[in-house]
Amino acid sequence: MNWREEYKKKCMDAAQALEAVRSGSRVWIQSGCGTPSPLVDALVARAPEVRDVEIVHMMTLGSADYTKPEYEGHFRHRGLFLGANVREAVAAGRADYTPIFLSEIEGLFVSGALPLDVVLMQVSPPDAHGFVSLGTTVDCTLTAARCAGAVIAEVNERMPRTHGDTSIHVSRISAIVETSRPLLELCAEPPSELHLRVARNVASLIPDGATLQTGIGGISDAVLTCLEDKRDLGIHTEMCSDGVIELMESGVVNGERKSLHRGKAVVTFVLGTRRLFDFIHENASFEFRPICYACDPFVVAQNDRMVAINSALQVDLTGQVCADSLGTKPYSGFGGQLDFIRGAARSKGGVPIIALPSTALGGGVSRIVPVLEPGAGVVTSRADVHYVVTEHGIAYLHGKTLRERAEALIAIADPRFQGELEDFAVRSHYLERKAATAVYA
Numbered sequence: 001m002n003w004r005e006e007y008k009k010k011c012m013d014a015a016q017a018l019e020a021v022r023s024g025s026r027v028w029i030q031s032g033c034g035t036p037s038p039l040v041d042a043l044v045a046r047a048p049e050v051r052d053v054e055i056v057h058m059m060t061l062g063s064a065d066y067t068k069p070e071y072e073g074h075f076r077h078r079g080l081f082l083g084a085n086v087r088e089a090v091a092a093g094r095a096d097y098t099p100i101f102l103s104e105i106e107g108l109f110v111s112g113a114l115p116l117d118v119v120l121m122q123v124s125p126p127d128a129h130g131f132v133s134l135g136t137t138v139d140c141t142l143t144a145a146r147c148a149g150a151v152i153a154e155v156n157e158r159m160p161r162t163h164g165d166t167s168i169h170v171s172r173i174s175a176i177v178e179t180s181r182p183l184l185e186l187c188a189e190p191p192s193e194l195h196l197r198v199a200r201n202v203a204s205l206i207p208d209g210a211t212l213q214t215g216i217g218g219i220s221d222a223v224l225t226c227l228e229d230k231r232d233l234g235i236h237t238e239m240c241s242d243g244v245i246e247l248m249e250s251g252v253v254n255g256e257r258k259s260l261h262r263g264k265a266v267v268t269f270v271l272g273t274r275r276l277f278d279f280i281h282e283n284a285s286f287e288f289r290p291i292c293y294a295c296d297p298f299v300v301a302q303n304d305r306m307v308a309i310n311s312a313l314q315v316d317l318t319g320q321v322c323a324d325s326l327g328t329k330p331y332s333g334f335g336g337q338l339d340f341i342r343g344a345a346r347s348k349g350g351v352p353i354i355a356l357p358s359t360a361l362g363g364g365v366s367r368i369v370p371v372l373e374p375g376a377g378v379v380t381s382r383a384d385v386h387y388v389v390t391e392h393g394i395a396y397l398h399g400k401t402l403r404e405r406a407e408a409l410i411a412i413a414d415p416r417f418q419g420e421l422e423d424f425a426v427r428s429h430y431l432e433r434k435a436a437t438a439v440y441a
Helices: 003-010 014-020 037-045 087-092 102-111 141-147 193-203 218-224 243-249 274-280 337-345 402-411 415-427 433-440
Strands: 026-029 053-057 075-079 118-123 131-133 150-156 167-169 175-179 211-214 265-267 286-288 306-311 314-316 351-355 387-390 393-396
Touching: 003 175, 014 037, 014 150, 014 175, 026 037, 037 118, 037 150, 037 175, 075 087, 102 141, 118 141, 141 167, 193 218, 193 351, 193 387, 211 218, 218 243, 218 306, 218 351, 243 274, 306 337, 337 351, 393 402, 402 415
Parallel strands: 026 053, 026 118, 053 075, 118 150, 150 175, 211 306, 265 286, 306 351, 351 387
Antiparallel strands: 131 167, 387 393
16 A cells, blocks of 8 residues: 555544544643644543543643543643643642653653653645655654554644654554644734843843744743844754744844754744744755754753753742742743753853843732742752843853852842842841942942
8 A cells, every 4th residue: 555545544534533542541732833723622522432531742722621620530631831721720730730851751752651642743744755744843742653552643734844853654643634724823922122121131142153042932032133233143942933034034043153953943843923834834944853852951062152041930049940830830841941051051152041021010029039939949950040131131140159149130130129139138148238238229
């Protein structure tokens, strides 16, 4: 049987395809803009026939109805990075959160520590040789598909074909559901003036010829708008957004001075709009790779002048970074933050950056805090932190004492909160009152 005949035999509707999910199955769902919504809907519709199905994924777009209270006992979600569609369920105890470095997720599948029964993914139509492309979202899904017992693919004619390690042959797919629908999009808000002020400080640390990693969020998007005067930038990151388009079209990002994968923008997935999907389609400037490669700190470090830009929810006066939880409530995940912070720290000329607004809740609370909230998780340890950037300036912490760290962080906190931060630092014997008054008077 040639691959075209095999393809036709595997085509079916979503309800038929999802019969592969049985009670007790563990199901992986592709994330981001690659979320296979018709397959997810069919999975939820199967709830009356199954129990104790574990659903595993990172941040998906669209609804996650399987986390609703009425599906308890039928489905339970295991989140490896949380999006807005599952946070409430995790907070309520109906779903679980696994703190883990992004680069280590695929190792769970390969080792058998987290065996997968079924993978739900969205791919492009096959090429002349029977290979489909995972398009926007390779992430951990390609490895998951290589490890799982059954692979169910939504073949969407609107999914772009991307270059790199993005392909899987029709023979490896168990069931095919053909669609023609717009992909789910993530539309970034225009950068606020606050985010731009932080971004300008971040941009001042980026040298010509740097290779960039930008995480998810408003500051990372704002940084991309502040780089027009840079030259020969490269990209090596877990994800990128629409903001890279102008930089690549203008030649600011060309990868010419990269020391690894010269001329290529290395990514594992994109989060953006149709404009970005069209831009990456058959674009040889991009090289999509699985997360276990692109986010490996030892690979990241091979990029000279590696600049890692990541955000935080809180930073305490000793430099501990909370980025995944609000107190005891999980909010997002480890993501690639520490993978890239450590990779950039070991890069020749590397610049590891934690960037955040100095306040939250409309200026009502400081993000530079005396101590992290009770129960808050530390994603990046104080020994890993180099630069912390707010709209008020840049603090360099690496190799600094607790006194020096407190001084530097108070200096970039919102002035309205500097007094109480200073008082705590004095009471904790990080600072002496006389010295503190001299610095912050």
